[in-house]
Amino acid sequence: MKNAILTDIKMPFCPGCGHGVIVNSISKAFIELGYNPLDIIIVSDIGCSGLVDPLFATHTVHGLHGRAPALGLGVAMGLSNRNKKVIVIQGDGGATIGLQHLLEAARRNIDITLLVFNNLLYGMTGGQISGLSTDKFKELRQVEEGVPPFDIVRLAHQAGAVSSARVISPANFTESIKFAVETQGFTLLELASVCPSYGLQKIKELDDFSEEAEALLNYRKVNEVDYIETTSLLDKVEIIKGKFNAIVDERYGILLAGSAGGGIQLAAELLAKAGMLSGLYATMKGEYPVTVGTGFSIAEVILSRKPINYTGLDKPDVIFIMTEDGFVKANNLIKDDTMIIADDLLSITAKNIISKSFTKKVGKRSAVLSAISYWISQTNIISHDAFIEAIKPHKHAALLIKAIETPV
Amino acid sequence: METKSPNMVFTDASLLITEACVKAGADAFIGYPITPSNKFYSYGSKRFPLFLAGPDEITVLQWMAGLSAAGKFPVTATAFPGLALMAETFNMAYMMELPMLLIITQRLGPSTGSATTGAQGDLSFINGLISGGYPIPVFCPSNFEDAWKLTEESIRTAINLRTPVILLTSKEMVMTQKSFDISKLHEINKITNVNETIDLPYKTYKSGANYVPPFVAVGNEEHLVRLNSSTHDDDGMIQKNSPNALANTIRLKEKMEKRLNEYTFFEYDKQKDSKHLIVSYGISADASRDAVEEIRKNNHKISLLIVKTLLPVSEKITDIMDSYQQVIFVEENIGGQYKEIIYGKISRKNIKQVNKIGFMISPSDIIKAIAL
Numbered sequence: 001m002k003n004a005i006l007t008d009i010k011m012p013f014c015p016g017c018g019h020g021v022i023v024n025s026i027s028k029a030f031i032e033l034g035y036n037p038l039d040i041i042i043v044s045d046i047g048c049s050g051l052v053d054p055l056f057a058t059h060t061v062h063g064l065h066g067r068a069p070a071l072g073l074g075v076a077m078g079l080s081n082r083n084k085k086v087i088v089i090q091g092d093g094g095a096t097i098g099l100q101h102l103l104e105a106a107r108r109n110i111d112i113t114l115l116v117f118n119n120l121l122y123g124m125t126g127g128q129i130s131g132l133s134t135d136k137f138k139e140l141r142q143v144e145e146g147v148p149p150f151d152i153v154r155l156a157h158q159a160g161a162v163s164s165a166r167v168i169s170p171a172n173f174t175e176s177i178k179f180a181v182e183t184q185g186f187t188l189l190e191l192a193s194v195c196p197s198y199g200l201q202k203i204k205e206l207d208d209f210s211e212e213a214e215a216l217l218n219y220r221k222v223n224e225v226d227y228i229e230t231t232s233l234l235d236k237v238e239i240i241k242g243k244f245n246a247i248v249d250e251r252y253g254i255l256l257a258g259s260a261g262g263g264i265q266l267a268a269e270l271l272a273k274a275g276m277l278s279g280l281y282a283t284m285k286g287e288y289p290v291t292v293g294t295g296f297s298i299a300e301v302i303l304s305r306k307p308i309n310y311t312g313l314d315k316p317d318v319i320f321i322m323t324e325d326g327f328v329k330a331n332n333l334i335k336d337d338t339m340i341i342a343d344d345l346l347s348i349t350a351k352n353i354i355s356k357s358f359t360k361k362v363g364k365r366s367a368v369l370s371a372i373s374y375w376i377s378q379t380n381i382i383s384h385d386a387f388i389e390a391i392k393p394h395k396h397a398a399l400l401i402k403a404i405e406t407p408v
Numbered sequence: 409m410e411t412k413s414p415n416m417v418f419t420d421a422s423l424l425i426t427e428a429c430v431k432a433g434a435d436a437f438i439g440y441p442i443t444p445s446n447k448f449y450s451y452g453s454k455r456f457p458l459f460l461a462g463p464d465e466i467t468v469l470q471w472m473a474g475l476s477a478a479g480k481f482p483v484t485a486t487a488f489p490g491l492a493l494m495a496e497t498f499n500m501a502y503m504m505e506l507p508m509l510l511i512i513t514q515r516l517g518p519s520t521g522s523a524t525t526g527a528q529g530d531l532s533f534i535n536g537l538i539s540g541g542y543p544i545p546v547f548c549p550s551n552f553e554d555a556w557k558l559t560e561e562s563i564r565t566a567i568n569l570r571t572p573v574i575l576l577t578s579k580e581m582v583m584t585q586k587s588f589d590i591s592k593l594h595e596i597n598k599i600t601n602v603n604e605t606i607d608l609p610y611k612t613y614k615s616g617a618n619y620v621p622p623f624v625a626v627g628n629e630e631h632l633v634r635l636n637s638s639t640h641d642d643d644g645m646i647q648k649n650s651p652n653a654l655a656n657t658i659r660l661k662e663k664m665e666k667r668l669n670e671y672t673f674f675e676y677d678k679q680k681d682s683k684h685l686i687v688s689y690g691i692s693a694d695a696s697r698d699a700v701e702e703i704r705k706n707n708h709k710i711s712l713l714i715v716k717t718l719l720p721v722s723e724k725i726t727d728i729m730d731s732y733q734q735v736i737f738v739e740e741n742i743g744g745q746y747k748e749i750i751y752g753k754i755s756r757k758n759i760k761q762v763n764k765i766g767f768m769i770s771p772s773d774i775i776k777a778i779a780l
Contacts, residue, residue: 036629037632038627038628038629038630038632039627039629041626041627043474051646053634053636053645053646054645054646057632058632059626059627059632059633059634060633060634060635060636060644061474061477061504061626061634061635061636062634062635062636062637062638062640062646063470063473063500063637064470064496064497064500064637067466067470067497067500070466070467070470070471070474071470071471071473071474071477072474073470073471073474074470074471074472074473074474074475074476074477074478075474075475075477075478075626075627076474077458077460077471077474077475077478078474078475078476078477078478078479078480078625079478079625079626079627081627084627100463100464100466100467101466101467101470104463104467225458225460226458227435227436227457227458228457228458229457230430230454230455230456230457232427232431232455233423233426233427233451233454233455234417234423234427234590234593237417237418237419237423237590238417238418239414239415239416239417240416240417240418240587241414241416242416269418269585272418272585272587273418275587276416276418276587280587281586281587282418282586282587283584283585283586283587284418284584284585284586285580285583285584285585286583287524288524289524290443290523290524308586308587309551309694309695309697309698310694310695310697310698310768310770310771311580311584311586311694311768312695312767312768312770314770314772
């Protein structure tokens with residue numbers, strides 16, 4: 001048959017299995033809607049429902065247990081084409097293990113249809129109950145679990161599915177599938193099935209052991225993804241030209257040690273850029289706890305006349321200690337010949353220490369800039385002009401420059 | 409007063425890798441935030457034609473597989489905790505033969521370890537990631553130039569071999585900012601497959617002499633495509649263990665190994681008459697470069713091999729190792745993971761190791777350990 005949705009491969013299911021009824025209903029729905037099989041992508045899961053691939057003459061993608069809604073969503077977002085229909089098929093076991101994917105797909109509301117074949121159990125592994133096994137079925141099987149099943153129709157609805165429904169009577173399958181396929185957005189159908197090997201024997205038993213049929217709608221516009229053109233990140237980076245002098249022979253290591261909110265990372269970046277403006281190579285590394293708004297904040301800067309390979313700072317030439325947090329982190333790196341520039345609010349003793357009123361004079365946010373400025377005035381390692389030039393592009397440049405020009 | 413170059417910038421490798429991805433033709437970044445891969449997330453959201461925030465790492469890789477099946481090239485960046493969650497789906501994408509790129513930024517483990525401390529501790533896990541021991545192409549940049557070039561080569565390899573590829577980095581490589589001359593970067597153009605000739609009737613997994621089946625996206629109107637994560641034949645039909653399906657499975661190994669020369673990269677700094685070879689990669693490579701310079705200054709002879717395609721291991725690399733009396737492996741982990749892949753766990757007289765955790769290996773650590 002031209003445009004047949006199904007191949008002529010024999011159904012792989014056990015005799016009497018309810019899944020065959022659903023497969024035939026899917027085929028009928030697409031034929032009645034007039035679809036070309038190559039406009040359909042069936043994405044299947046693991047378990048008995050995952051045996052469907054060879055039956056369909058459509059594109060097929062056979063994935064992992066529970067993950068098919070995420071995989072199908074990916075296919076739909078990749079195609080981004082209204083004329084293509086992604087149909088995801090999974091069982092009640094798959095819906096249980098992959099519930100997060102199901103809810104996320106409902107929330108995203110991309111145009112896919114998820115069909116959950118609910119035969120109330122894991123058929124492929126021996127009939128274990130699933131998260132969708134109903135209380136009545138568990139009673140029949142004498143499973144005393146004491147917890148209710150997930151109502152995925154309501155969960156999907158709550159998560160934003162445009163349409164979610166539970167259909168018990170196979171007579172309603174084809175029309176329900178047609179409605180789900182033709183509705184734009186995420187649609188879910190829980191379709192009742194039987195498992196003669198481990199569960200219900202006959203389709204007519206479904207009425208007694210399933211949850212009630214129901215259909216829920218959300219009035220939401222379908223989401224689509226757009227692939228947009230962007231510009232190169234390299235167009236946005238600042239080109240820095242060396243135009244100042246610096247007194248650095250080979251490699252000079254600087255450690256800035258303070259606390260979160262103390263402008264340490266910004267100061268380190270500006271210092272590194274000032275080094276580059278002085279014709280030097282520079283590296284900068286920040287370190288802070290994962291909770292970035294509190295605790296220590298450390299930054300390492302290396303300035304060098306030669307290109308820098310190894311970026312570790314094992315022995316800093318100068319350490320700026322702005323706070324107690326910073327001192328705790330920097331303490332073990334202080335050697336006899338290390339120059340220490342510290343805030344005079346701290347009581348630190350070290351051999352080569354200079355303490356000044358940075359925080360008192362300019363406030364804690366700019367104290368480290370003030371300290372760097374002081375260090376420049378004492379050592380001329382880089383020039384004051386280079387530091388000013390590095391600060392200029394910053395949005396609060398005027399404020400920062402005022403801080404470094406305040407005498408301490 | 410000197411001007412080193414008109415194009416010096418202060419940047420990080422996360423930016424260079426992100427930019428190289430998009431230039432090479434990557435379409436989408438699917439992110440789930442994790443330290444120290446967070447800069448990729450931030451740059452990715454600004455640069456990729458499509459950016460999506462996944463709800464968890466399993467979903468991220470599933471979406472990527474779907475996008476790839478539909479003909480798009482997706483990228484993500486994560487660290488070990490995310491990679492661990494992705495292990496199952498990585499196997500799926502590998503089996504389905506879906507091109508994509510995973511950037512792994514290593515941090516100190518085990519488990520959640522220390523999120524803001526660098527490490528080189530995930531190579532053993534990646535080496536055994538595929539059930540059955542099948543090889544994954546793993547590239548490892550040793551500096552900013554590599555970050556640019558190996559990103560391009562990762563995407564080229566993913567497309568040409570129809571496979572997920574890993575770019576293995578570390579916190580110190582992608583978070584550290586450095587002055588860098590961007591005029592050193594070569595132009596990267598959109599990568600297209602070199603070996604795409606389709607024999608009719610199209611079969612999703614039928615390959616020619618080059619071991620790689622031509623890729624056709626699902627949803628196309630000419631050829632029926634069947635992607636399959638389970639053992640399958642040329643048609644993509646599920647099989648238990650038919651000869652065709654097993655041959656197809658073995659081909660997954662063959663395509664990586666027979667075409668290894670296309671994607672083997674390393675840097676070999678050979679010193680004549682040297683009996684000692686330092687082998688390193690990634691964030692330990694720069695310390696090794698500095699150590700070699702220092703050792704030579706002191707009139708000792710030493711050679712250096714920086715490996716950039718870590719897996720699969722090429723004979724070109726083991727041949728170099730075999731030509732030295734002593735090989736010194738420098739890597740920031742406790743066991744020497746790359747050393748173990750090549751020589752096993754047993755210690756040997758001709759093998760030395762420089763290992764460390766929690767801090768970068770320094771040039772002086774290497775010099776001290778070698779003790780020439």
